[in-house]
Amino acid sequence: MTKFERLNSVLGYEFDRYVMEHPGFAEKIPLGATVILQLEGNDAYNRWSRRIAEKNRSKDKGENGPILYVRVKGLRPPKSRLIRPVIAKSA
Secondary structure (H helix, E strand, O other), X not given: OOHHHXXXXXXXXXXXXXXXXXXXXXXXXXXXXXXXXXXXXXXXXXXXXXXXXXXXXXXXXXXXXOEEEXXXXXXXXXXXXXXXXXXXXXX
């Protein structure tokens, strides 16, 4: 997996979570839209993301929905959501 693929995976995951947590934002995304995530300050990733999305979109012959560019300022540092984990010793 390349660094852009990894970044795209993380951004996609976080975008999905954001959409689930913010239904008002989700309502602004038309059905059938192609969402292209763009990360502020990372021109190389942004070009890669547009190229991959447009290439994949052209493969979907019936796809004619709008293209939405979603600009993201960045990501907060990852944070564990575990609650009081405990290590149990094996016998």
